[in-house]
Structures are given as structure tokens and as C-alpha cells.
Amino acid sequence: MTECERQQHAHLDALLQAYHEALAVHKFDGVLVFSGQPARHFGDDQHATFTAYGHFVHLTGQAHLAHSWVMVRLGEPSTLYLHSPADIWHLPAYLPEEPWVERFRVEPRKTHEPPALPPGRFAVLGEISDGMAQVMGAEANPSGLVAALNELRVRKSAYEVSCLRNANHQAMAGHLSAREAFDAGGAEFDIQLAYLGGVRQRESELPYPNIVGLNAHGGVLHYQHYDTVAPEKRRSLLLDAGVRYRGYCADITRTWPGHDSVAEFTPLIDGVTSLQHDLIAQLAPGVSYVDLHRRMHEGLAALLVEQRLVNASIESVLESGLTQAFCPHGLGHLLGAQVHDVAGLVDATGQRRPPPAEHPALRLTRELEVGMVVTVEPGLYIIPMLLETHRHRPEVNWDRVDQLADHGGIRIEDNVLVTAAGPDNLTPQEP
Ligand code: GLY
Ligand code: MN
Ligand code: MN
Numbered sequence: 001m002t003e004c005e006r007q008q009h010a011h012l013d014a015l016l017q018a019y020h021e022a023l024a025v026h027k028f029d030g031v032l033v034f035s036g037q038p039a040r041h042f043g044d045d046q047h048a049t050f051t052a053y054g055h056f057v058h059l060t061g062q063a064h065l066a067h068s069w070v071m072v073r074l075g076e077p078s079t080l081y082l083h084s085p086a087d088i089w090h091l092p093a094y095l096p097e098e099p100w101v102e103r104f105r106v107e108p109r110k111t112h113e114p115p116a117l118p119p120g121r122f123a124v125l126g127e128i129s130d131g132m133a134q135v136m137g138a139e140a141n142p143s144g145l146v147a148a149l150n151e152l153r154v155r156k157s158a159y160e161v162s163c164l165r166n167a168n169h170q171a172m173a174g175h176l177s178a179r180e181a182f183d184a185g186g187a188e189f190d191i192q193l194a195y196l197g198g199v200r201q202r203e204s205e206l207p208y209p210n211i212v213g214l215n216a217h218g219g220v221l222h223y224q225h226y227d228t229v230a231p232e233k234r235r236s237l238l239l240d241a242g243v244r245y246r247g248y249c250a251d252i253t254r255t256w257p258g259h260d261s262v263a264e265f266t267p268l269i270d271g272v273t274s275l276q277h278d279l280i281a282q283l284a285p286g287v288s289y290v291d292l293h294r295r296m297h298e299g300l301a302a303l304l305v306e307q308r309l310v311n312a313s314i315e316s317v318l319e320s321g322l323t324q325a326f327c328p329h330g331l332g333h334l335l336g337a338q339v340h341d342v343a344g345l346v347d348a349t350g351q352r353r354p355p356p357a358e359h360p361a362l363r364l365t366r367e368l369e370v371g372m373v374v375t376v377e378p379g380l381y382i383i384p385m386l387l388e389t390h391r392h393r394p395e396v397n398w399d400r401v402d403q404l405a406d407h408g409g410i411r412i413e414d415n416v417l418v419t420a421a422g423p424d425n426l427t428p429q430e431p
Helices: 002-024 054-060 130-137 145-151 158-183 189-200 215-219 265-281 289-306 314-320 321-325 384-390 396-405
Strands: 031-034 067-073 079-083 106-108 122-125 210-215 236-241 252-257 373-376 380-381 408-411 414-419 422-426
Touching: 002 031, 002 067, 002 145, 002 158, 031 054, 079 265, 079 396, 122 130, 122 145, 145 215, 158 189, 158 236, 158 252, 158 373, 158 414, 189 236, 210 215, 215 236, 215 408, 265 289, 265 373, 265 380, 265 408, 265 414, 265 422, 289 314, 289 321, 314 321, 314 396, 321 384, 373 384
Parallel strands: 031 122, 079 106
Antiparallel strands: 031 067, 067 079, 210 236, 236 252, 373 414, 380 408, 414 422
16 A cells, blocks of 8 residues: 555544544534536536535545535445446546545446435535425535534645645646746747646646736736737736645746846845745744734835835835735635635634735635645735725835836745644745
């Protein structure tokens, strides 16, 4: 047995035990977890791309298995109801040779109907309507049980950390291929193809649509297109691209200057990179992620002053809200079987912990704990829509800011494990 297989066995031992404990605490006899199903285009026989429900992925690692179910039941072996109809059009679903398969009784099924439930109190989790759950004689997504199972995903097992590390190594190979395509003068589409070739993963299997932003497109936070024509001037590339490995996600961003960057751009990239390294060094158990997010804003204020984008004190830049205009997103989020993993905005008892009013986009408000994997992704963007409300401020050096507008933005993002000994950066640092 390989080390990875040993780790997966230990992971499943602990996970299924924890499922049983949660069922007992919440007084259920069992839980049926639905993987979900792809949406069919209206009036057509084609389907949208599909990603399975996070808890199904947590149990099986299978992020694209549709119409399938896992039953975890007190006093009984766990069962995977695998949807595998006889189909001349498609290859029937098959399972990988991984240890988790031996842990489940696998029951192939040809129907889209949910499996029949035995007598008892059962929960059904996933994209299930209350009406359907009622027909099944079960409760759909009971909040207490869902919160308890979400919590099981917050601290990663050794197996999950290995998967996240592998996803990161694979993704970095893609980033290096993409950078070569950028340096060779490629369009966004060419860079995307180079990335896919580097990671050897089809687009629909990635954890999120890659963000490949040349020039001003780097300032569109979730820019969604791939231009097929290269721009005349090459100011910058912002590439936010990941990989899924056995269900687990990498989420890495790099920003590169181009042949036609203004001289001010590279020091800004270096500044954001060094701020990111400082913030990563501060990751430790007990540290509040909200505090770290605030330190990102302090660092951004210092950078804006140092790079003479704003002529004012760091304190007054912070007070004016300018750093929120330059970086409207949060410092990062939990990462796992979903790129924005669950339970970032609650505490360990399930109590809501909303983000501070002035930082509504922050997705993680918890204190850090050993075993959490978080992204650390400070950014600095020229987003005209946001900067416009600050146009009246004379302390902003608008000439400098405006000449950066066609460089879009900067984001540097790594995936980091919190350990008792400090941060363990899962993202390989490129040569
Ligand atoms: N790739 C999405 C994010 O960084 O959160
Ligand atoms: Mn992220
Ligand atoms: Mn990202």
C-alpha cells in the first residue's frame, strides 16, 4: 500500500467515525448524501458542466460523479449508490482503484430515482427539495447536521493536506507553461491552452474557471473571457488558475509584467509579493483572520504611500477607505473540496461570524487552527468604477494611478497550511 493509500484509509476511518458521532448527536439513524445532477439546457439534450456537492466530494473524492448517493448509517456499512446505466452514448461511470472504494458497499443503479430509505429518521443532503425529501420520508439539509458536517471539513487530515499539496504542484506546472505562452506573445486563449496543457486537466474539471487577464482585464476580479487576439501592447498578465487533485483544489494567482509595462508596475508587484510573504509568516493557531485582513490593508496603505500613488500618511489613507477601492476583496478563504470551502463565516459551534461591515467581501472570519488550509491573496487593482468615488481627493497622484489603469491589477495568491510550528506553504515557489 502506498503512503497516500495509507493516509486515505486513516482519513476515512476518522471521517466515518465523525459522521457516526454527528448522526448520534443530531439523533438521525443515517444520512444520504446526493452528488447532484448537471442542469440540462432548456429545450435541448445537452447538459451544463457539473461539479458534485462538497460533502459527496469529501466522502469520495469524486467531484464529477452525477446522480449518485452515499449512505452513512449507524450500525451498517456505508453504501455508495453509483449511477451507471447501460448507455450506448456514454461510457458508464467507473470508480478509480483507490482505498475508499473498499470502504463502501458499492451498489450500481440504473435509475435517477433516489434510493429507498429503511425505517428510521434520515437526513438527505444536497440539492434536494423539501417536497422530494418528504416523499422519501427524510429531512432535507437539516441545519444542525449540515453545520456539524461542514465543521469536519475545516481542519484537514494528513491525506487531505497531501491532496492539496499535489494539486498545488500540478497547478504550478501550469502556471509556468502559461507564463512561457505570455512571454512568447500569446493571447489570453493561448495562455489558457498552455495552462491546460501544463496541468493536463480539462477545463470542466478545474476547481473554478481560470482567470487569464491581460492588461486592464487583470482589474476585473473574476474576468471570464479568453480573447483570441493578443493585444498590441503587453502591459501585464494576471493568472488565477487551479487544479483539482482527487477532489481537492489548488487556487494560485501570479501577476507578471509585460514588455510594455510602465516602470512603476514591477515595484508594485514586488510590494504586493513581499506583503503576501509577511502575511503568510504571521499565520499561526489562534491568530484572527480578520486581524490579518486588516493588516493587509495597513500594508497596502504603506505601499500606496511608498510608491507615491498617494501623498498622505498611512493612517489617513486607511481612514479614507482608499485601500478598499484598490482592493475590494478579502485576504483569502478556507480551501479544500471546494475552492471557497465551507464554514469560513461561523465559529466552531456553528454561530455566525459575519465579516466586519467595512469588509463585506471577507470570506473567512475565524481564528486560525492547526490543520486549516487558507489562501493568502492580497491584491491591488485599478478599478475605475471604485476609484471614481475618490476622484475628488487631491492626495491621490492621479497621473500615476491613471497610467497604471491599462495594467489592470495585481494579485499574488498561495495556499497555506496552518501548523503548530507556523505556516507550511503548499504552493511551490517558482524558480
Ligand atoms: N480563484 C478565486 C479566488 O481566488 O478566490
Ligand atoms: Mn482564492
Ligand atoms: Mn484565486
